[in-house]
Amino acid sequence: MSPQQTQTQTGSAQPDGPAPSRWRLQVVHRSRFSYGGPVRSSYNEARLTPENGGRQTTLRSRVEIEPAATAFTYRDYWGSTVTAFDLHTPHEELVVTGTSIVEAGPEPVGHEHVGWEVLRGAEVRDQYGELLVPTRLTNVDAEVGAQAREVAGDLPPHEAAAAVCRFVNGHMEYLSGATHVKTTAMQAWRHRKGVCQDISHVTVGMLRALGLPARYVSGYLHPKRDAVVGQTVTGESHAWVEWWDGGWCAFDPTNSVEVGTRHVTLGRGRDYGDVSPFRGIFSGAGSEGHTVSVEVTRLA
Template structure:
């Protein structure tokens, strides 16, 4: 079966990262199976990590099997999207994103603003989309009042971490307990969810308190003491960022700062803006799909 590939970065040999940075390889494979030949499909994959002050993508490619016409572009939120369509009958579709990334700690280096500035017109006009609730992040008033009480009189730069702690204290991480369609309030009511749900709840409460907030999609190496060259099973991960004069980030699911184990793919209002894969097809029903993520610390 032929295979196509979109290469996004092709750098030269990279130097060894400093001690506070990790070099990680991430291999994310999605495999779809169908009950018969699919005649055509149109797809988008968000599998290319970003370049930022915290993170450098040294190499990234997206491979498609069977071969497809593909091109890459930046979407409205700044994520790199690999778009492709297939018009050759196929019973299986395999999309693999392979990236090598250097990641470091999230360094906060900005002047903090107060609540009066956040309530001002300039901030609300600039971040209107990141202050409004979405169907996935909307929270009931009773929960918002409880979060406000937990934050108390804290200034914005302390309110963000306080909201993360509040959510973590009230929600249990439980793998497989929800689906991608679960809303923040559904997960909150159940008292459990996965990283997507915990991030949706946190984003929703940050916005209700007046902090512009965004949902971050990426990966997390699961072992803080990972050995060099050891490949482990990972998974897609999600965390949050809020603006208090500059962007701050935190991982409310694990209660840790964003650091060298985190690889950022993209950001948006909620999961719906940054799904790793979306598409439509014409043909027999899908027999399901599997996703595997393998993470290796290279340096």
């Protein structure tokens, strides 16, 4: 069996501007896998259903599979909705399309920010331990950890986290093709180049080095802050970060903005490996590659 390729996430650095409190967005995410001959069987899972709650409401969502397959959905350990399916009829192409309509807005306001003494306490470390330890993709070395602490200085946790996000944005160049899906935070940081996946991995690693529970967020970004209602454009799979300082705060370090009306959340995890949009294995002819397209329409 050979593993199907997973999708990298991209996102262009573009500042946000004044916007209505909520946008209604339609997202069509299509993955097409081609093979050199018949594939006899495959086992797959897709994370293409946006979350419902918090700052966004998912009004409609469906996942279509060609060739047709029986699918079932479940929530994974991190709370993402997974569509799982397997195919046992020969096929030379697999197309998986997720279509969703979502109302998205800014993060809700209202939690009390805690101090460093609370974050260093046993209760926080016990509850959020999995989001405090490094993973292979988010691990940063002692020197980078020291840089994060220098940036944080004497700031309280909430301000320190935002400062780290902006620091990473200011020291990494967004460059598509400079990295790949398995690139680690340190590999991207050494070259100071990467896509939103890499920028988010570096940021998560630095936030954890400070002692802040931090998680990687997968989703979509409408590329135009002044989007015209009804116009369909090429959108982007995207990634950003969240940290806990008494409540969860979201920030997009690639664009150096708070998460808002242009962001659609799919899922969260320790790193990209927990939330990749598509994952599977297949038996049969070799892969001839895959293509991914994302179309976004602002409906209101």
